[in-house]
Amino acid sequence: MSLTQIVAAFLAALLYRLLSAWLSRRNGQAEWGRIPFLFGTSVLVVYWLQPSLPIRGLDYWLPTLTLGLTTICWAAVTPREERGFRANAPALLGLLGAALLVALTGLINLPAGILTLAAPPIAQAFVGLFLLGLLIFISIRNRRTSTGKILGVLVALFILLKTPALASSISAGLRALAGQNTAGASALDIRWLGFSYLAFRLIHTVRDRQSGRLPSATLAEFLIYAVFFPAFSSGPIDRLERFLKDLRSPAPLDSAETGEALRRLIIGLFKKFAVSDTLAIIALNTQVAEQI
Template identity: 45%
Template sequence: MGLTQIAASILASVLVGALTRGAWRTYSLLALSALAVYWFQPVVPLRSFDFWFPSLSLALVVLVWFITSGPGAGKEKQNLIGLFIILGIVTLVDLSRYILPTPILTATTPPQFIQYIAFLAATILLILILTLLPHRSLITLSIAAALLVAILVILKSPALSLQASIILRTLTNRPIETASALDLRWLGISYIAFRLIHVLRDKQTGRLPELSLPEFATYVVFFPSLSAGPIDRAERFVKDLRNEFTLTQNETLMAGQRIVIGLFKKFVVADALALIALNDALATQVHSPGWMWVHLYAYTFQIYFDFSGYTDIALGIGRLVGIKLPENFLTPYTKPNLAQFWNSWHITLTQWIRSYFFNPFNRWIRGFKSLPAWTMILLGQLATMIIIGLWHGITWNFILWGAWHGLGLFLQNRWSDFTKTRFNPVNPRLQTALQVGGILLTFHFVALGWVFFALSDPSLSQIVFVKLFGL
């Protein structure tokens, strides 16, 4: 979100928080969130895809709701109203090409109405097919989850994204010579997909509460957390949505304080640090170990202030409408070990991966009785952290970044077990020294890991490591 979008979001949230109650608050938030899906979507070189990507996001939301809702839910009044709101907004955005001289919500002109009608017909046909399938079907839920994973794999893989761009350019009569993996910039899909997979998985296990379409759609595309998280849980989010809320002076002040802190972090500190933060160009241009450390430290703090700043803004705006989104960062660089770092960095992503990958993986691997315990721990830590790396992008550097943290967590686990019964200092000064030493060691381990994250190629990472240590 840019400053204009943030300002508009704050104003709209104040109005919703102050003027709406009950179901009207939910309907208002759904409408705002559906509009934001289009407005926040960045321009892409593919013709009209700043309309198609948001429309596909909303279509996925509706489809997954139909899969996970109870029989007959589609005929309930509140769900029909929710469907009407979503359909009405998508239709109005497309019709704006005929009404407005220039686009307002999309960066480029929406597609012709006949193309939108074809898209709508295909979506309705798919919904009708889904209504014929047995609800709570394990196969249906699994296919939907696999489809979402496939979308992420295509979008996160530069090679697959490039091929998809070539295909789409061919279908839309665009030159394929300028095709790029960056053509497929689908706003918020990483967060949308994980929220939808969470819902599908909880439906399979019987933990998902009944959600109306307006509640469900608002949860998935809630505009403050659309572009940068956090990844809330459906039952927690909907509990806030259903609670009666009145925007008081105290709530406004607390929300405003959080927003101001976030704005300062993101647009003052992070943007200033970005000027000297480590990047591909600096990796080859800088030769002094001292300056390379400066650039690495700048990136280390820039990524924290950028990401946590956006989170503060999201939490503040959410609070204006009575939605208390979960914390995502709790002073991660002050933690004395790597496990505590990951319990305070991108907390909701870590919790999601723990619930839907790490715990099931550990239960599965324990079935191999012949494997030593340390091997199971190593495989679990490596697999989990590599998955987190791949969520950011399917490249070698993200794999190396994940493996770096997976190996670090394994070594910390082994060291903690080794020292637990052998070394327990009672001297307060020694305890303080060990605490400070742990913080410094953890911070620099994380900072060195950012080398893989900041750069695009393993060869550049190798160059930076050589320069950092003056080799």
């Protein structure tokens, strides 16, 4: 994440907490709009943080596949009686709305720096989203949980993306489908933001489901856990059980908590942009640069 993205995410979270605390005092609620805010923000940040890629349309489809794969995994690890469409309709509609909203940005000229990805043609987006939605529908309607299949898919994707020769072959195939030159195909063409983090989190939920330790979670809660925006780009890996405990019982916002958050943010920014970047410049000599 860039400095601008970090500050923007922090300010958005802080403004929400202040607004939520004010509305909660007026309405007598525990915390107003917590789940919708975290769900909407986390879903949109998946698209916002995805870097631009040389393969046409891929920087839109990779974040979309992140959300689709997470939804299919939720269906695989959740008992059939708990994946009803009515109870999870807001989350499903929110996912569809976010994907369509980002796709429609291809019709307008956004200011530079707001969104790095390039939206695909609208017709392609509609067809792709329809097929992905159909796969999600089948997964939710499946009478049995299919943890073995989703585990195999996650492991296979991990091997394909992390093996340079295989990733280069996939890049060449995608370039050919997009009508682009395949001579420059490289494993770096498929920079799927946060996939390693996502895969480990989803594999954890599959293994916990297989051992009977996985707690019940709605689709919205599961998606927030999987793509939680403060941790999506760099972690850490967390357990669903502990995450749900904090999600459902938020700590009150007070001056001590705000001060501690600011202290951690400032220290983290100093380590990242002062210490880490300076050491990187020192370590990047001519020989290393040629190897990169």
